[in-house]
Amino acid sequence: METPKTYEPLKAEEKWYAHWMEKGYFHSVPDDREAYTIVIPPPNVTGVLHMGHMLNNTIQDVLIRRARMLGKNACWVPGTDHASIATEAKVVQKLRQEGIKKSDLTRDEFLKHAFEWKDKHGGIILEQLKKLGASCDWERTSFTMDPGYSESVLDVFVDLYKKGRIYRGVRMVNWDPEALTAVSDEEVLHKEVNSKLFYVRYKIAGSDDQWLTIATTRPETILGDSAICINPNDKRFTHLHGKQAIVPISNRIIPIIQDDYVDMEFGTGCLKVTPAHDTNDYDLGKKHNLETIDIFNDNGTLNEKGLHYDGLDRFEVRKQIEKELYDKGYLVKTEDHINKIGFSERTNAVIEPKLSLQWFVDMKELAQPALENVMNGNIKFHPDKLKNTYKHWMDNVKDWCISRQLWWGHQIPAWYFGAGSEDYVVAKTADEAIQLATVKAGRTISISELKQDEDVLDTWFSSWLWPISVFDGLTNPGNEEIKYYYPTNDLVTAPEIMFFWVARMIIAGYEYMGDIPFKNVYYTGIVRDKLGRKMSKSLGNSPDPIELIEKYGADGVRMGVLISSPAGNDLPFDSSQCEQGRNFTNKIWNAYRLVSAWDVREIEQPKSSIKAIEWFDAKFNQELAIINDLFDKFRISEALMAIYKLVWDDFCSWYLEMIKPGYEQPIDSKTIESTKDFFEQILKVIQPFTPFIAEEIWHLIRERKEGDDIIIAEWPKIKAVNQAVLDSFTKGEEVIINIRNVRKQNNIANKVKMDLFIKKNNEIDSSFDSVIVKMGNLSLLEYTETAISNANSFIVNSNEYYIPFGDSIDIEAEKAKLKEELDYTKGFLNSVQKKLQNEKFMAGAPDQVVVMERKKEAEALSKIAVLEEKITSLN
């Protein structure tokens, strides 16, 4: 049976993933080993895999696979998030297509539809992760609305309420008029848009024809105005102090107030104050005891306070009111204006600041340990610089609005028994609520009187418990698993959710476990397309990961997303990177083909092979130390690059070429065994990155006993590095490259053997001569006392190398080449000597540096001597 010329990934991937699953290698149970734990950032339950997931999960898999090889008890917990707004929006949309309106359904009916949807689409993304090779412990798959999980969410709500950390209050919230729910500050995206600034004049009350002019971007909110505000220092408006103004159209009389909040430079210096519809105005309103006039319905249309605009959409009103203001002589002018507007992350609707009764978490004190323990390094961020962003947010942390006017999620465990604002209790179950309510009301409250809060909790109010609740740490505190796996080790996520999720997990960790939730946070970047645009479904610029896997193989795609993706930097993705990854797997495949095809005999081991083995052994260990260090620093893509070069350049281009027997020649058994040992070491090191091909070749290269799989093999241990061998090789390498250059410049085919004469002027290391002969395809390597005429020549370490080549040598060209090198060396010498003659340098520089400069000087001088002599000899 012939081994195919190119690696065919798909079959191997299916085979080995099934094998790993069957062997239970991904499953972890607590034991004596050190635990290494990662909890997956749970994707939306109904989501599909996109490039961001690919990047994120590949990194996690690399970390977990390496930890497994390091002998740790590796546990990667997968799962999904119920994603209340996103999922509910999808279900509503699907029902609408079927002609069903959400408003026609009861809560229970709607939830039935939602669970059907979840059962149908939920977990698709987890199946896709398997194709990528993700070695998650699938027996531990969690969902934020699992019964046990839900229980812990409610426990935490009740607990925080009892501790006084949760309160209910009327606040300005970000209202999504499309989803009809409040959203958190973090779910609002601010974008710059071109809009208009409207200059509108208000008549001063009691005057005949005195006016003031305000500037606003939202003329429709005029109907909700409660005051005009001016800066008390503004000299232009001292005549307005204590006066009142008349609101256009509605003709209400409102006070003119003074506050230095007003920016005298912006607009006209007169600000209209609409406490119900602007966060800053709300604060002003509270400060000055202004009336709050809410003119909007929940869906963004105006209500009866909007007078004749009752029922019309806010944007339609903006158009119509412009005309009315103009017709009635109130509109002074309009100007083009760029301002930032908040959009809902989920529905893209323009967010309306709205006053409403919501539940909040008081964050100030909770945030303290979470801030401290990141700043003091108990939790490390990679890259470290993101600590600054974190600190800024935590220093200015605001209360967290946790109620959402949705049905899909954890229903808030608050129970109302009357119409008063305090007629409610917070309890996990209805039974408990009855008891509490009875006490609070001072009379017997029956179940029929009790009404549970209609709203659900923000999704992040459940996912902030993720590292704890996946191990039942709240419902079954102190259990064996939570003790063993918590705190987890590394978290891999996007900086976008640093506040939504990371910060809050740290808060919950301290509040409920008294400890950090993880030791390291690795922040990935945003995956962008070639034009630098964020990959998104709406732009349609995101490739389908599964198609990529089918085209390039999972290993190729894994490499493709990691190869240029340092922590915290965006990943400008192009499928050519997957091509590079696929080429790499193919390279390894062909190295295997080469090694497997040789005829092995009990013959003498060539000297060059002995040297090659010595060298690669040293080289491998040198690189392994570097790779381990890069892993420890979470420089994953650099570790990959180091491995890439180790395999491609050192192993394939140098080592295999050095030991490769001639065409149809056999290889000695010692060399082949050493080579297979090296190959195994290399497979181990690539296993975290390209697990499938590693496993495939692991089983092809040598007979394996049942259960001898690379996924659980031991990560190579570092042996002492023979630096002398590495140094000798470097010199030999330089000679070989020079020989290749001579061939190239003179068009001498590789198969033509050449002679090499060496005139020794300086110390010379001849230990790799046998390798030079082989790699240079030399018929002769000889040391000589005299220069050789009529030869190509080069200089390494002041020793002269000659390759005679009859008449075809171009003496002038050779001279020019030597002259050029001479000039460069003289210039170099000059700069070195300048330094050495500089008294300040000699006084200020450390000895080591001076010694180095002297050595450089000596080398340059000796090289110049050789070059000059050669040039003379050519004349």
Added chain:
RNA sequence: GGGGGAUUAGCUCAGUUGGUUCAGAGCGCCUGCCUUACAAGCAGGAUGUCGGCGGUUCGAAUCCGUCAUUCCCCA
């Protein structure tokens, strides 16, 4: 408006406490090769005022100031 980054080769990025030829890597590009593992390959090669200007220093990609450009977060 406030805060935080970033700026090094055509692209994506390394570059530790300022000091080895420190100006680097991968990709791309150029040249020559279908040399029996691999053309998804081999061998060789070129490319930079380290964003600008100023400063500190014997010495600056590295430290300081300033300007420019740009990204992110917050208001």
